[in-house]
Amino acid sequence: MRTIVVTGAASGMGAATKERLEADGHRVIGMDRQETDVVADLGTPEGRAAAVAAVQERVGDRLDGIVTAAGVFGFPGGVGDVVVSVNYFGTVALLDALRPLLARGTDPAAVVVSSNSITTNPSALRAVTDACLAGDEDKARTVANEAGASACYPASKVAVTWWARRNSPAWAADGITLNTIVPGLIHTPMVEQIRADERIGPLFDQVPIPVGRLGRPDEIASAAAFLLGPGARYICGSTLFVDGGTDALVRPDDPQPNWA
Numbered sequence: 001m002r003t004i005v006v007t008g009a010a011s012g013m014g015a016a017t018k019e020r021l022e023a024d025g026h027r028v029i030g031m032d033r034q035e036t037d038v039v040a041d042l043g044t045p046e047g048r049a050a051a052v053a054a055v056q057e058r059v060g061d062r063l064d065g066i067v068t069a070a071g072v073f074g075f076p077g078g079v080g081d082v083v084v085s086v087n088y089f090g091t092v093a094l095l096d097a098l099r100p101l102l103a104r105g106t107d108p109a110a111v112v113v114s115s116n117s118i119t120t121n122p123s124a125l126r127a128v129t130d131a132c133l134a135g136d137e138d139k140a141r142t143v144a145n146e147a148g149a150s151a152c153y154p155a156s157k158v159a160v161t162w163w164a165r166r167n168s169p170a171w172a173a174d175g176i177t178l179n180t181i182v183p184g185l186i187h188t189p190m191v192e193q194i195r196a197d198e199r200i201g202p203l204f205d206q207v208p209i210p211v212g213r214l215g216r217p218d219e220i221a222s223a224a225a226f227l228l229g230p231g232a233r234y235i236c237g238s239t240l241f242v243d244g245g246t247d248a249l250v251r252p253d254d255p256q257p258n259w260a
């Protein structure tokens with residue numbers, strides 16, 4: 001039995017991942033702003049500190065895994081600050097704070113849930129990604145509010161994906177695998193909300209999905225279970241698209257060779 005933290009555990013992919021890992025016999029500590037073991041707002045420094053303290057109280061100084069699925073979507077007209085604070089800073093701050101506990105765990109693994117909007121949504125704004133990766137949350141929130149929530153969602157997910165890839169070698173040196181799952185359209189409450197929005201719902205219904213259907217939350221849970229498990233110990237810094245083939249359709253020639 002391993003001890004694993006799952007954020008966003010009250011809904012969608014996080015809830016499915018918690019359920020799957022518990023069914024596999026693990027101890028799972030759910031974290032969310034509502035209805036789970038540790039209730040905390042990962043969008044604020046105070047909430048993150050409370051979340052870390054609550055995990056430490058439960059597990060002591062060792063943790064074997066974490067899956068970060070908490071996230072908010074960026075609807076048109078919405079503010080960007082909450083999008084970067086939850087999707088990027090909430091994720092990264094929690095991972096950084098729990099890294100020493102993971103380093104003392106057994107075959108420790110961290111799995112970040114990103115989004116295939118990183119490659120399929122052309123509105124991602126590089127300035128927002130750069131502001132996140134620079135690590136100054138106040139400044140990033142200002143840039144995000146100038147950009148608006150729609151451009152911030154994919155930009156925040158690019159930032160968290162690059163952060164994971166950039167940090168994975170150092171984490172591997174501590175014995176921790178750090179990988180990213182990149183979901184496509186998955187049938188969760190978030191996607192139901194998006195599809196019900198008359199401005200963007202029709203666009204989402206036109207996203208080409210080669211396998212011919214939306215994904216299910218349990219299909220993300222099984223990818224997370226694999227990346228946390230013994231069969232994935234040599235996987236480090238990977239970006240695993242679980243999107244029914246959308247990214248392959250849109251960008252068939254990635255990964256790029258380093259011709260130079």
Ligand SMILES: NC(=O)c1ccc[n+]([C@@H]2O[C@H](COP(=O)([O-])OP(=O)(O)OC[C@H]3O[C@@H](n4cnc5c(N)ncnc54)[C@H](O)[C@@H]3O)[C@@H](O)[C@H]2O)c1
Binds near residue numbers: 190
């Ligand atoms: N559903 C999709 O098609 C899709 C596609 C790509 C990526 N994603 C990403 O996958 C992840 C899971 O999404 P989902 O579809 O399961 O969404 P969901 O809305 O069903 O679940 C997200 C969970 O995150 C929690 N959360 C939001 N803000 C929080 C905060 N400040 N502090 C703590 N918890 C907070 C919510 O309470 C909720 O339980 C998200 O990061 C999302 O951006 C979703």
